[in-house]
Amino acid sequence: MDVESPGAPMREPSTSGVGPAIRIAAAGERQAAERTERETVIELQDLSCYYGSFRAVRNVSLQIKKQQITALIGPSGCGKSTLIRTVNRMNDLVPGYHTEGRLLLDGQDLYGKDVDPVAVRRRVGMVFQKPNPFPKTVWENVAFGAKINGYKGDMDELVERSLRRAALWDDVKDKLKQSGMALSGGQQQRLCIARTIAVEPEVILMDEPCSALDPRSTLQIEELMAELKREYTIVIVTHNMQQAARASDTTVFMTMGDDRAGYVVEQAPTVEIFTNPRNQLTEDYVSGRFG
Numbered sequence: 001m002d003v004e005s006p007g008a009p010m011r012e013p014s015t016s017g018v019g020p021a022i023r024i025a026a027a028g029e030r031q032a033a034e035r036t037e038r039e040t041v042i043e044l045q046d047l048s049c050y051y052g053s054f055r056a057v058r059n060v061s062l063q064i065k066k067q068q069i070t071a072l073i074g075p076s077g078c079g080k081s082t083l084i085r086t087v088n089r090m091n092d093l094v095p096g097y098h099t100e101g102r103l104l105l106d107g108q109d110l111y112g113k114d115v116d117p118v119a120v121r122r123r124v125g126m127v128f129q130k131p132n133p134f135p136k137t138v139w140e141n142v143a144f145g146a147k148i149n150g151y152k153g154d155m156d157e158l159v160e161r162s163l164r165r166a167a168l169w170d171d172v173k174d175k176l177k178q179s180g181m182a183l184s185g186g187q188q189q190r191l192c193i194a195r196t197i198a199v200e201p202e203v204i205l206m207d208e209p210c211s212a213l214d215p216r217s218t219l220q221i222e223e224l225m226a227e228l229k230r231e232y233t234i235v236i237v238t239h240n241m242q243q244a245a246r247a248s249d250t251t252v253f254m255t256m257g258d259d260r261a262g263y264v265v266e267q268a269p270t271v272e273i274f275t276n277p278r279n280q281l282t283e284d285y286v287s288g289r290f291g
């Protein structure tokens with residue numbers, strides 16, 4: 001996919017607010033996809049997340065389906081990042097952080113006693129809010145994880161393939177020896193995506209991946225996500241409701257209770273969440289009445 005090509009159709013992603021202009025692209029296609037029963041890749045069973053004694057997320061039960069884009073939306077502080085970081089055990093490093101309940105990847109409990117968090121992160125990659133390339137060349141950024149994992153194949157080929165999949169190859173094929181930090185913000189984020197897919201994860205988590213990007217780069221990332229879901233399962237946290245509406249197949253709406261613990265209000269096909277939500281809290285949120 002050449003998202004940079006001048007002839008590529010452009011939509012203008014808006015970055016704030018919500019209103020009747022919300023575009024739900026290819027809604028029919030999504031509904032058709034929903035009718036096809038998809039395999040569950042990640043399952044949260046009554047999962048609660050704690051920072052010390054503070055319960056940040058309570059009793060979440062969810063199924064994340066294969067080769068779909070699932071968006072987590074909800075007001076700031078309702079635990080979206082906490083939940084997504086829990087899925088690849090990123091919060092293990094936070095002192096006092098612990099979970100209750102179960103988190104299954106392909107049926108295996110990721111918080112089981114014998115599970116190595118590093119192995120989990122290999123299977124569940126993560127792209128962060130702010131592009132964070134290593135202070136290394138473009139080539140080394142992409143090869144880094146594969147080298148650590150002892151990749152035995154042709155590294156140049158892997159780097160090229162990953163950069164092509166991340167729709168970045170044409171931009172950087174003559175800059176492989178330059179620093180990844182010298183790229184534009186949008187290119188850096190695609191470099192981070194290339195780095196993530198180079199280790200062939202099953203799932204890609206994205207925590208507000210476009211919040212530091214301009215509208216054009218945002219659109220490129222959304223188009224890239226649509227390509228990547230052919231091979232990967234994607235979970236994205238976004239504060240941008242238009243983005244969730246445009247880019248995801250399934251939306252999970254979270255909010256928080258009086259105890260400040262976040263919880264899931266409803267999970268449904270994106271088109272339903274934005275046009276016909278079951279819960280009044282969801283309706284109020286997606287129509288901009290609160291949050």
Ligand code: ADP
Pocket residue numbers: 051056074075076077078079080081082083094260262
């Ligand atoms: P969101 O992504 O929806 O904005 P977060 O997951 O960042 O929400 O935060 C959920 C709650 O957990 C908030 O009350 C926040 O203050 C708290 N929290 C987040 N990270 C930490 C941390 N490292 N230590 C203690 N509390 C945290």
